Amino acid sequence: MIYLENIFVCLAAPLLIAVFLLEGEARRFIGFFLLGLTACLLAGYCNGYIEQAAVSGGLDYTQFVVQFAPVCEEILKALPVLFYMAVFEPKRRSIVSSALAVGLGFATLENVNHIANYGAVELPFALVRGFSAGIMHAICAAILGYGLAFVYQRKWLALTGSFAVICAATTFHATYNLLVSAQGVWRGLGYILPAVAAAAIMTELRIHK
Amino acid sequence: MKMTETIHLINQFIQIACLSAVAILSVRRSGWLFRLLAGAFSCYLLGDVFYMLHMWIYGQFPSGFSVAYLSYIGTYFFLITIDLWLAGEWTNEQKKTMRPYRRISMAAPTVVVVLHLIYYIRDGGFFINLLFCVPLSLLAYYSLLILLSGGAQSGLGAPPWWYHGAVLLFVLVENMMFLSSSFGSDTVYTAFDFLMSGAILLMYWAAAKEATA
Numbered sequence: 001m002i003y004l005e006n007i008f009v010c011l012a013a014p015l016l017i018a019v020f021l022l023e024g025e026a027r028r029f030i031g032f033f034l035l036g037l038t039a040c041l042l043a044g045y046c047n048g049y050i051e052q053a054a055v056s057g058g059l060d061y062t063q064f065v066v067q068f069a070p071v072c073e074e075i076l077k078a079l080p081v082l083f084y085m086a087v088f089e090p091k092r093r094s095i096v097s098s099a100l101a102v103g104l105g106f107a108t109l110e111n112v113n114h115i116a117n118y119g120a121v122e123l124p125f126a127l128v129r130g131f132s133a134g135i136m137h138a139i140c141a142a143i144l145g146y147g148l149a150f151v152y153q154r155k156w157l158a159l160t161g162s163f164a165v166i167c168a169a170t171t172f173h174a175t176y177n178l179l180v181s182a183q184g185v186w187r188g189l190g191y192i193l194p195a196v197a198a199a200a201i202m203t204e205l206r207i208h209k
Numbered sequence: 210m211k212m213t214e215t216i217h218l219i220n221q222f223i224q225i226a227c228l229s230a231v232a233i234l235s236v237r238r239s240g241w242l243f244r245l246l247a248g249a250f251s252c253y254l255l256g257d258v259f260y261m262l263h264m265w266i267y268g269q270f271p272s273g274f275s276v277a278y279l280s281y282i283g284t285y286f287f288l289i290t291i292d293l294w295l296a297g298e299w300t301n302e303q304k305k306t307m308r309p310y311r312r313i314s315m316a317a318p319t320v321v322v323v324l325h326l327i328y329y330i331r332d333g334g335f336f337i338n339l340l341f342c343v344p345l346s347l348l349a350y351y352s353l354l355i356l357l358s359g360g361a362q363s364g365l366g367a368p369p370w371w372y373h374g375a376v377l378l379f380v381l382v383e384n385m386m387f388l389s390s391s392f393g394s395d396t397v398y399t400a401f402d403f404l405m406s407g408a409i410l411l412m413y414w415a416a417a418k419e420a421t422a
Contacts, residue, residue: 066263067276150244151290154297161290164248167283171255174276178259182266204236 004044007112012037032098035080036105043073062181070173077102078144078166085152095152096145103141107134128191135194136176140169142201220402221261227406228254231413246416249287256280285344288376292351307358314354318346324384331391345380352376371415379408
């Protein structure tokens, strides 16, 4: 049995020290990365409870992974960034990098936990995991970051705009889960979806620069 | 596959093609209006893609709560954000001229609530009804308010006539889709679903017209 808390402690301890040693942008990035790890740990607990409730309500595990897990995970990833925006009134660039740091932290703990559970013997397995789920969390974080930074231009829009952005990130996450939970060509499509989306976003950002 | 399901899938394809086109066109244009519209269209597109993939992979559309619904609700919130942004840019003088229209504008959410009430009585599902009813009512209210008050203050700025008219049509078609599904008429539902593609294209065209005005 793998305990997510133990993996979390191993990863978080050196980062916690780094938060106190670093300054400025680097400190903020590591801080939010740490919050991403924490969000993943909390998502593990919340998903456990929701899964029990959903399965006892007659829903199968796959439907839970597709329909409910993304909602919980994306809300937990958005919370630190929303708090940061509400309390510290940061610049737009800081919002994007903070959201990305949370997403990367989340992906790191999830991937480490996955590898610890299913083994790290096969390199293709690790590559597929890293380049699909890892990039997917980064894409969702980018949607959150750029979206929240944009709606934050007008403070009274933060409520409706933030909710809309979280909905978009959640659906992208759920579509990925839906594809990889299937078999055959659908699963293959699911694995390449994040990379294609990442390429599209990067191209678009370069054009608009 | 039944004939109605085939037609529904073709319809979904058309809608996804329209949404992809308008989302890409919106991203390519500059300005806050098109940024938010790109968000709205992308959100609706993601919902449609999820819905259709679920049908293909599991052989049935999602039942009960679905993430696709969250995506559609996200679209409404993007559109509400556009309305609030527009209203927020108005001066105090302009806001004063809005006041008389507030009561009349309440007609739009009233219609939305009544339609959802009929849907609830026929089909149940209190939570999902509430999830859709609240943002659609807000969207209908703000759109009608800005449409009416925009017309009353011509000369104070370009009133976004066409765009808000298109949004109101979108809200109406969305509600009629709900209602027709509860009456079990596949033909009427498909007709409204087809109209939805038209409403989306109209919304983009209206926004582009406003931008060039």
